Amino acid sequence: MSTDVYVSRDASALAVGAEATARAIATEAENRGIDMRIIRNGSRGMFWLEPLVEIVAPAGRIAYGPVRASDVPGLFDAGFVDGNAHALRLGAIEQNAFFSKQERLTFARVGVTDPLSTQDYEAHGGLRGMRRALGMGSADIVREVTESGLRGRGGAAFPAGIKWQTVQDTKSTQKYIVCNADEGDSGTFSDRMLMEGDPFVLIEGMTIAALAVGADRGYIYLRCEYPHAHAALKQAIASAYAAGWLGADVHGSGKRFDLEVRLGAGAYICGEETSLLESLEGRRGQIRFKPPLPAIKGLFGQPTVVNNVITFASVPIVLDKGAAFYRDFGLGRSRGTLPLQLAGNLKYCGLVEKAFGLTLRELLYDYGGGSATGRPIRAVQVGGPLGAYLPESQFDTPIDYEAFAAIGAMLGHGGIVAFDDSVDMAEQARFAMEFCAVESCGKCTPCRIGSTRGVEVIDRIIADKSRAGIDRGKNLALLSDLCDTLRHGSLCALGGLAPDPVRSAVQYFPEDFAPRTIA
Amino acid sequence: MNSTRAQTNPESSALPTPQTQRAVAAALVAWKDAPGALLPILHALQDAIGHIPPDALPLIAHGLNLSRAEVHGVVSFYHYFRTRPAGKHIVYLCRAEACQSMGARALEAHAKRSLGVDFHETSADGAVTLEPVYCLGNCACAPSLLVDGQLHGRVDAAAFDALIQTLGVHA
Numbered sequence: 001m002s003t004d005v006y007v008s009r010d011a012s013a014l015a016v017g018a019e020a021t022a023r024a025i026a027t028e029a030e031n032r033g034i035d036m037r038i039i040r041n042g043s044r045g046m047f048w049l050e051p052l053v054e055i056v057a058p059a060g061r062i063a064y065g066p067v068r069a070s071d072v073p074g075l076f077d078a079g080f081v082d083g084n085a086h087a088l089r090l091g092a093i094e095q096n097a098f099f100s101k102q103e104r105l106t107f108a109r110v111g112v113t114d115p116l117s118t119q120d121y122e123a124h125g126g127l128r129g130m131r132r133a134l135g136m137g138s139a140d141i142v143r144e145v146t147e148s149g150l151r152g153r154g155g156a157a158f159p160a161g162i163k164w165q166t167v168q169d170t171k172s173t174q175k176y177i178v179c180n181a182d183e184g185d186s187g188t189f190s191d192r193m194l195m196e197g198d199p200f201v202l203i204e205g206m207t208i209a210a211l212a213v214g215a216d217r218g219y220i221y222l223r224c225e226y227p228h229a230h231a232a233l234k235q236a237i238a239s240a241y242a243a244g245w246l247g248a249d250v251h252g253s254g255k256r257f258d259l260e261v262r263l264g265a266g267a268y269i270c271g272e273e274t275s276l277l278e279s280l281e282g283r284r285g286q287i288r289f290k291p292p293l294p295a296i297k298g299l300f301g302q303p304t305v306v307n308n309v310i311t312f313a314s315v316p317i318v319l320d321k322g323a324a325f326y327r328d329f330g331l332g333r334s335r336g337t338l339p340l341q342l343a344g345n346l347k348y349c350g351l352v353e354k355a356f357g358l359t360l361r362e363l364l365y366d367y368g369g370g371s372a373t374g375r376p377i378r379a380v381q382v383g384g385p386l387g388a389y390l391p392e393s394q395f396d397t398p399i400d401y402e403a404f405a406a407i408g409a410m411l412g413h414g415g416i417v418a419f420d421d422s423v424d425m426a427e428q429a430r431f432a433m434e435f436c437a438v439e440s441c442g443k444c445t446p447c448r449i450g451s452t453r454g455v456e457v458i459d460r461i462i463a464d465k466s467r468a469g470i471d472r473g474k475n476l477a478l479l480s481d482l483c484d485t486l487r488h489g490s491l492c493a494l495g496g497l498a499p500d501p502v503r504s505a506v507q508y509f510p511e512d513f514a515p516r517t518i519a
Numbered sequence: 520m521n522s523t524r525a526q527t528n529p530e531s532s533a534l535p536t537p538q539t540q541r542a543v544a545a546a547l548v549a550w551k552d553a554p555g556a557l558l559p560i561l562h563a564l565q566d567a568i569g570h571i572p573p574d575a576l577p578l579i580a581h582g583l584n585l586s587r588a589e590v591h592g593v594v595s596f597y598h599y600f601r602t603r604p605a606g607k608h609i610v611y612l613c614r615a616e617a618c619q620s621m622g623a624r625a626l627e628a629h630a631k632r633s634l635g636v637d638f639h640e641t642s643a644d645g646a647v648t649l650e651p652v653y654c655l656g657n658c659a660c661a662p663s664l665l666v667d668g669q670l671h672g673r674v675d676a677a678a679f680d681a682l683i684q685t686l687g688v689h690a
Contacts, residue, residue, distance in 0.1 A: 012657050015672035047659035184654055186615030192656040224562075224599050225611075225655050227668050262555070263562055266599030268653055282557030283589075284596040300554060341658065344620035349659035372621070381616055385653075417658065419620045431619070435653065441596075 042197020
């Protein structure tokens with residue numbers, strides 16, 4: 001009888017050697033005459049264990065990791081085909097503390113199934129949301145999404161149902177569904193993991209959106225820095241067409257929905273929805289004035305639903321289990337689950353999907369295990385390059401959109417980047433301004449020019465540290481003034497929020513901007 | 520665009536090379552009638568010949584009924600599109616925060632020093648072009664590089680040197 005082995009095809013797993021591991025297993029199995037089927041799944045999101053190998057043994061699915069190619073002969077010698085003991089044996093992933101405490105709704109299949117198998121998708125609950133949606137009127141689908149409390153997971157957290165309602169209410173012969181897969185925030189990889197690990201759930205979510213608002217065409221705008229996700233999506237879309245899940249008659253509904261992936265070209269600003277639409281239309285990714293809202297005048301001037309990957313991918317479970325099921329997770333106005341991403345200087349980096357409400361401290365220490373370097377965690381940036389740097393005194397903030405806004409921070413797309421005490425916060429503040437200068441679309445002067453001036457002022461503050469800081473007060477006042485101008489004089493979040501990491505660095509870590517004391 | 524004026528521009532006085540003409544023609548055939556065709560066309564062109572040569576711009580502009588300025592504006596807006604040939608391999612080095620927290624600043628300095636280049640430059644032997652990138656989504660295995668479509672995680676100076684060595688062998 002053939003034995004099934006899972007080795008991830010996730011880009012991060014490949015980045016640490018999963019391909020070589022998979023090849024070594026294939027070779028070893030062949031040499032030993034063992035009939036083995038290697039399934040390339042998504043990642044479980046426990047990246048310190050990648051390359052992770054799971055074998056379907058008599059006792060169930062047993063994990064070993066991290067498995068380097070050189071470990072493979074030893075694993076076979078130890079009888080890993082039967083799930084036997086070995087130094088790398090981890091047991092069942094579901095019983096691992098990092099995994100067992102999670103609430104995986106959106107990521108239910110990621111790392112479990114073969115992401116490109118339509119049969120696997122259906123066998124693990126795929127299409128259940130779609131089937132229920134097909135039996136509902138479009139107004140009922142939108143109501144279900146609204147009542148679930150699902151808010152845009154890209155970062156802005158706008159209620160998805162309200163956006164859909166606006167598109168549904170706007171009369172037009174042509175409407176579009178656009179997926180924002182321009183996941184550019186440092187410290188975030190949940191979109192990537194999902195597109196590589198369960199692309200059909202994104203297709204299903206977008207198709208449900210199309211049925212709900214009456215759109216017949218969709219685009220996934222994917223960043224070109226994600227070649228593995230691109231390949232996975234293209235293959236999944238082709239399979240979805242072949243299965244009748246996309247095309248002229250989706251799921252026998254008589255409705256058409258065509259879906260295509262379009263690649264960005266290395267512009268962070270194209271994650272902003274109006275820049276994204278400009279780029280999709282074939283222009284420079286410069287942001288548009290709002291109003292009109294994209295829901296009313298979006299792609300090619302037509303009503304358009306623009307949502308993030310995780311937002312669309314959360315729709316099938318909402319439709320499958322109902323609004324109340326999803327809404328019962330979370331707290332306050334933050335309902336459901338958020339796939340959080342632990343990144344940077346943490347011992348256990350990975351994906352934690354959990355209902356809103358746990359604290360930053362729990363994530364950093366209970367899940368993340370503290371810093372990778374073993375030094376104290378000094379600063380944490382949540383929500384990407386425009387998110388505030390938070391010191392230890394803020395670590396008890398709960399994961400909740402409003403709680404983060406209340407301390408001048410943002411949850412954004414759920415990326416959490418930890419820094420140990422070797423970080424120089426003046427350098428981080430400088431980088432925030434430099435990044436804004438590199439990535440500004442150029443439309444608003446404060447962002448385009450102010451960011452460069454910001455780099456210069458911070459450079460002067462840094463230079464001043466070694467000469468007693470005589471101009472420090474003057475320069476900090478200028479920097480604060482500049483931050484005000486960016487915040488109030490920019491149309492979008494890039495210029496508007498770039499001051500947040502700068503200001504928080506100055507506020508919480510003033511010693512890094514002060515003159516060095518001479519011993 | 521006014522053709523006599525275009526001819527006074529030294530950049531456009533040379534006729535497009537046959538290679539450019541073929542690549543642009545193929546990209547236009549594939550995408551011309553698709554809505555928002557410009558980015559896919561530029562991607563197709565860069566995939567085919569490695570960069571977007573200046574002599575391609577009038578051809579693309581003509582094919583899509585755009586001004587050359589519009590096409591130039593798009594090419595120059597996006598970091599990924601390059602107007603000059605790269606070395607045999609492009610090393611995209613992540614500069615973003617998650618990688619910084621795990622030593623990307625030191626890796627960047629090491630990469631520049633060992634290759635003898637700054638960002639956007641190619642090593643003297645023509646083997647490697649170094650480009651910055653702002654996040655490869657490999658933030659759980661930082662610092663990261665993307666080389667010829669292959670992602671590499673937890674890259675330190677030694678791993679970088681080993682990787683460059685393999686590129687040199689295959690260059």
